[in-house]
Amino acid sequence: MNARPTSIFLGITGASGAPYALRLLTALAERGCSLSVCLSDVGVDVVQHELDLPTPGRAAVTAQLLERAQAQAEAYLPGDLAAPPSSGSAAPDAAIVCPCSLSTAAAIALGLTETLIHRVGMVALKERRPLVLVPREMPLSSIHLRRLLEASEAGAMIVPAMPAFYNRPQTLDDAVDHVVGKVLGVLGFTHDLYPPWGGDGA
Numbered sequence: 001m002n003a004r005p006t007s008i009f010l011g012i013t014g015a016s017g018a019p020y021a022l023r024l025l026t027a028l029a030e031r032g033c034s035l036s037v038c039l040s041d042v043g044v045d046v047v048q049h050e051l052d053l054p055t056p057g058r059a060a061v062t063a064q065l066l067e068r069a070q071a072q073a074e075a076y077l078p079g080d081l082a083a084p085p086s087s088g089s090a091a092p093d094a095a096i097v098c099p100c101s102l103s104t105a106a107a108i109a110l111g112l113t114e115t116l117i118h119r120v121g122m123v124a125l126k127e128r129r130p131l132v133l134v135p136r137e138m139p140l141s142s143i144h145l146r147r148l149l150e151a152s153e154a155g156a157m158i159v160p161a162m163p164a165f166y167n168r169p170q171t172l173d174d175a176v177d178h179v180v181g182k183v184l185g186v187l188g189f190t191h192d193l194y195p196p197w198g199g200d201g202a
């Protein structure tokens with residue numbers, strides 16, 4: 001990739017991992033990115049549950065998420081397939097799906113566009129723009145693995161929500177930061193969300 005993206009679409013689907021999306025929003029806002037977000041229908045419920053947000057419902061959950069992240073973003077409905085990011089002519093510089101359900105990963109790999117998140121993912125691939133998928137499921141079936149391979153072969157960067165322990169995370173936030181730092185890294189952003197490996201185990 002030549003330049004760091006400045007406009008970024010973040011799809012948040014119904015996989016476990018809302019803290020990753022929250023931290024990512026903050027990190028991208030801190031980097032001055034112009035953000036658009038789309039929560040899938042199940043994503044709304046999972047975000048509310050995992051972040052223990054007081055008020056349910058799409059509008060309230062989106063507002064609480066952005067407020068907690070201290071981020072501003074244009075929010076789109078998953079059924080709004082005519083939204084600007086869905087067109088290659090207005091597509092963001094990069095798209096991220098975090099967390100990414102294996103259902104959405106499969107849809108993108110297969111070129112299905114039932115939601116705006118699928119469509120933006122598909123557009124990123126056809127336009128050869130960066131697409132980062134942060135899948136989370138356990139265990140993975142061979143169906144999941146095949147779809148992730150297909151997405152990767154089509155150009156997506158697969159950054160699984162797999163925190164590492166070699167940097168000795170002390171808190172859950174440290175583990176979240178490891179995954180978010182990896183997402184930032186593949187998009188060309190510098191960060192200090194986890195210390196670089198020094199080779200001495202420290």
Ligand SMILES: Cc1cc2nc3c(=O)[nH]c(=O)nc-3n(C[C@H](O)[C@H](O)[C@H](O)COP(=O)(O)O)c2cc1C
Pocket residue numbers: 012013014015016040041042043046100101102103104115136137138
């Ligand atoms: C609480 C909760 C947690 C879930 N966690 C996962 C998960 O970690 N990974 C996954 O692929 N699906 C998970 N699912 C299932 C997806 O939400 C489901 O497949 C959904 O259809 C995905 O649609 P979406 O990609 O449009 O959000 C979870 C569902 C719920 C309700």
